[in-house]
Amino acid sequence: MSSNDSSFSKEQQNLLKAFKKQITHPHSSKIAAQPELKKAQLTATNEEPNDADLFKNALQGVKAFDNSNIAKVVNSHAHKKPDAKTLAKRAAAEGLRDIDHAELSDTQAMLNPVASQASLSYRIATLQHKVFEDLKAGNLRWYEAVDLHGCTVEDARSAVLQIIQMAKDENQNVIKIVHGKGPEAVLKTYVNSWLRQHRDVLAFVSAPEKQGGTGAVLVLLKRAEKNPKFNP
Template sequence: MSNQDSSFSKEQQNLLKAFKKQITNPHSAKIAAEHEQKKAQVKTEQDDELDLFKKALQGVKQLDSSNIAKVEKSRVRKPDAKTLAKRAAAEGPRETDDAELSDTQAMLNPVASQAALSYRIATLQHKVFEELKAGNLRWYEAVDLHGCTVEDARTAVLQIIQIAKDENQNVIKIVHGKGPDAVLKTYVNSWLRQHRDVLAFVSAPENQGGTGAVLVLLKRSEKNPKFKQ
């Protein structure tokens, strides 16, 4: 029967459709009501838990972060020449090899402030030298010569080499700086070439001091008991 032939009004037809739906699925209205009821119950429980949490935090104060100790990574030791001088005064002077290093070579061969230093003995393996140049060989000890006289710098270089030998370490770092005249840099370049325990040295990579520092590779001391370890 079409809508035109129907004797029911539009409102009556809508009521009839709703009644048919209810007959087809009698539980749908009940399920929808139960679902809404559960949602309301969950929201009430959440609100109750939030209220309890707020009550539990009453009187609690935020910690003062200024009182918390900062944990920093330990840095590799890097004494300056004055520190080495104080150490020598307290412990007594160390016996150093090749204590008499000539300055003649430094006077005859000055180096430029930005020049890259490079030296190796003929028998040193190329691969080892390249590792040193790349900064891949971890240095044990370092000394900063900034502010030193030439004599203080000479003593500090000899001391740092001896300290490394005593500890059976074979890579050190010497920070000589650049300076307009590169005086200390010139002397360090000369002294290291003369020292019999120096196998190689090279200006440090940019992130480790660049042309203001050298990484030095030393012989290991076979007479040192730690050598076997």
Template sequence: MSKSDSTFSKSQLDLLKQFKKQISTGQPQPGSTNKKQKSVPVTTPLPQDDDLALFNQAMQGVKTIDNGNLAKIATNHARKKPDAKTLAKRAAAEGPIETEHAELSDTHAMLNPVASQASLSYRIATLQHKVFEDLKAGNIRWYEAVDLHGCTIEEARSAVLEIIQIAKNENQNVIKIVHGKGPEAILKSYVNSWLRQHRDVLAFVSAPEKQGGTGAVLVLLKRAEKNPKFNQDQ
């Protein structure tokens, strides 16, 4: 189509060429309006210092709780061995023990001393052999122990009677008594004698090497319910 045949005026042709140029270049058409797209806010993580600052700001006015009146919880549940002299003082304060204190004679100990390295062994005739062997091997867990080192003979006697009474009150039947094995083995001889006379003792034997060896004895007691002096609640 020639310019002479065109029904468009020159101005219209110029406008048409301008439209074609704009379409080919991607430019906006005249008179058109570009709508701005809404920008989406992008959340950027706060720096660590800003987090700390916000935390400190939030904690303003908060007071530390006073822990002074809180009960302390012991983490170590291991049983502490009672002190022999403390037991002796306790026995003296409580008065005569309701056991065979008067029956525990020292004559046997004086007439039958034992050597410092001797192994002690005693059992009543009716005790089962297996129970005695378990006691000897240290297979029966002992409930409480007392160390008589540094005690006088009277203090040692009171401590032995007291710890037996404590075990009976707790319905426990195995205790350990550390008597030592000095050159003359005086306390060892007396412990050997006292335990043989005590009516609640079923057996005793020198401890295994790892539990004191010949310097200690493991003592098997009657259970409280089998003791005629035990008063059961009705």
């Protein structure tokens, strides 16, 4: 049978040949698809870099900063409280004025004991109300603090006098005294009495809770008028 006598059209014959070729060579379609696959891989390779790659590229050639000559910032409240017994020994060695010792009578302490959890408060009549409220709130920065735990009454007395003198020498007017709040509150009672008698004390209050609460007092002192470091 000749091609002219075939009942199939030329288009149908071409389709038939293509079908036979696909059956005879099943991998030919995959081979034809390979250029498309390579194109897709090339496109993936040429994608824009991510943020990590960009950051690494930006840091190339950058040197670490030399911070060896940067001064450290020191918090004035970070230093340890002076040891009360050391202050007492220093007071004995330097010889605090007798008039200071004479002012601090123990009679008032014996007659007016305070409770362990009592909140202490004292101010002279002429002190400004705002200053006193700032002291109560802990807004006034204290110069130095002393911890009286473990002290005898006499050591505690000397330590209190010594730290007041230290503040006066540095023309500072706020100190902190940690007296504790044991069951009998002995040192707390004596500190309450001594500070009320001291001529340089303008006011004192139990510290805010975060600064010791009823186990410590913040003390406001007079400025040292004749201190050579004092500049009115």
